[in-house]
Amino acid sequence: MIExxxxxxxxxxxxxxxxxxxxYHYDFRNYAMGSIKRRLRQAxxxxxxxxxxxxxxRVLHDETxxxxxxxxxxxQVSEMFRDPSYxxxxxEKVVPHLKTYPSLKVWIAGCSCGEEVYSLAILFREEGLEDRTIFYATDINQDALRAAEAGVYDLDRIQLFTENHRKSGGKSSLSDYYHASYGRVSFDRSLRERxxxxxxxxxxxxxxxxxxxxxCRNVMIYFDRPLQDRAVGLFSDSLARKGFFGIGSKESLRFSAHAEEFKEFVREEKIYQRLGK
Structure with a gap:
C-alpha cells in the first residue's frame, strides 16, 4: 500500500x-528529485x-x-559572510588579481535574500574595489529578490553576521554598514547603488x-547531474578569461562535463579560475 x-x-x-x-515557465524538472519531493510534501x-x-x-487556477x-x-537559507574562510x-587570494582590472563585474547567482550580495559589497568596499564594480544579483524567486533589494534583516541575526565578518578578515565594524530599529537592521542604501x-x-x-x-554557492547541490552540467557551462561561458568561480563547500566541479575549463585556485574553499579562452 505504501509503495x-x-x-x-x-x-x-x-x-x-x-x-x-x-x-508559469519555472522549470524544476531537473532538480534533484529527493529534495523536490521533501519540499513538495512540506508544502x-x-x-x-x-x-x-x-x-x-489550486496553483494552476490561482496565480497568487x-x-x-x-x-x-x-x-532561502543563508547568512552574511557564510563560511568566513571562503x-x-x-x-586575500582573488582580490589582488581583481585589482589589476579597471572595471569589474561580479555575479551572485541564486542570491536568495541578499546576504551574500551585501557581504561581497562590503568586502569590495573595504578592499577599495566597490567604485569600479557592478554586482549582478539574480534569483528565480521574486519575493527573495525584493527582500534582497530591501536589505532588512532581523536584529537577532546580526551577532552571527558580525562574527562571520570578523573571521572573514573584515577591516571595519559591520555596524558601520547598517542602522538598527524596532528589532530589525537595515543595511545602508549606498551598498545597493552598484x-x-x-x-x-x-x-x-x-x-x-x-x-x-x-x-554560486549551495545552489547546484539541488540540481541533478545534467542540470549541474548546464549551469557550469553557463558560468564558464559567462566568465572573462581567467575569471574566478566560487561554489559551495559540498559542491564540486570534478565530475562536470566542463571541469577541464577550470583549474583549482583555492582548493579548500572551492574557488576555481577559468582557463584562458
Whole structure:
C-alpha cells in the first residue's frame, strides 16, 4: 500500500513540475528529485492539501499561490559572510588579481535574500574595489529578490553576521554598514547603488554577460547531474578569461562535463579560475 502511494505521488510530482513549467515557465524538472519531493510534501502539508494533485489544481487556477509554492521550492537559507574562510580567500587570494582590472563585474547567482550580495559589497568596499564594480544579483524567486533589494534583516541575526565578518578578515565594524530599529537592521542604501537585482534562471536562461567573479554557492547541490552540467557551462561561458568561480563547500566541479575549463585556485574553499579562452 505504501509503495503504491509513493508511485502515485511520484506521478503527481512529475505532473506538477510539468504544469509549473508550461503555465508559469519555472522549470524544476531537473532538480534533484529527493529534495523536490521533501519540499513538495512540506508544502502540501503546511498549505493544507490532501494530495499533490490538489495542490497542482489550486496553483494552476490561482496565480497568487505561485509565490507561496516557490518559497518551498527555492531554498532561502543563508547568512552574511557564510563560511568566513571562503570570503577570506576571496579577500586575500582573488582580490589582488581583481585589482589589476579597471572595471569589474561580479555575479551572485541564486542570491536568495541578499546576504551574500551585501557581504561581497562590503568586502569590495573595504578592499577599495566597490567604485569600479557592478554586482549582478539574480534569483528565480521574486519575493527573495525584493527582500534582497530591501536589505532588512532581523536584529537577532546580526551577532552571527558580525562574527562571520570578523573571521572573514573584515577591516571595519559591520555596524558601520547598517542602522538598527524596532528589532530589525537595515543595511545602508549606498551598498545597493552598484547592484543590479534581476530575475534569472540557471535552468532556462542564457549567458549573463562577461564576469570577473561568479559566486554560486549551495545552489547546484539541488540540481541533478545534467542540470549541474548546464549551469557550469553557463558560468564558464559567462566568465572573462581567467575569471574566478566560487561554489559551495559540498559542491564540486570534478565530475562536470566542463571541469577541464577550470583549474583549482583555492582548493579548500572551492574557488576555481577559468582557463584562458
Amino acid at each position: 503504491t502511494f509513493e508511485k502515485i505521488e511520484d506521478i503527481e510530482i512529475r505532473l506538477l513540475l510539468e504544469a509549473l513549467y508550461v503555465r 502540501r502539508e503546511q498549505m493544507g492539501f490532501a494530495t499533490i494533485s490538489a495542490l497542482q489544481e 499561490m505561485l509565490p507561496r509554492l516557490l518559497d518551498y521550492l527555492t531554498v 570570503f577570506r580567500a576571496i579577500r 547592484v543590479v537585482f534581476s530575475d534569472h534562471s540557471l535552468v532556462t536562461d542564457a549567458v549573463f554577460g562577461e564576469m570577473h567573479l561568479i559566486s
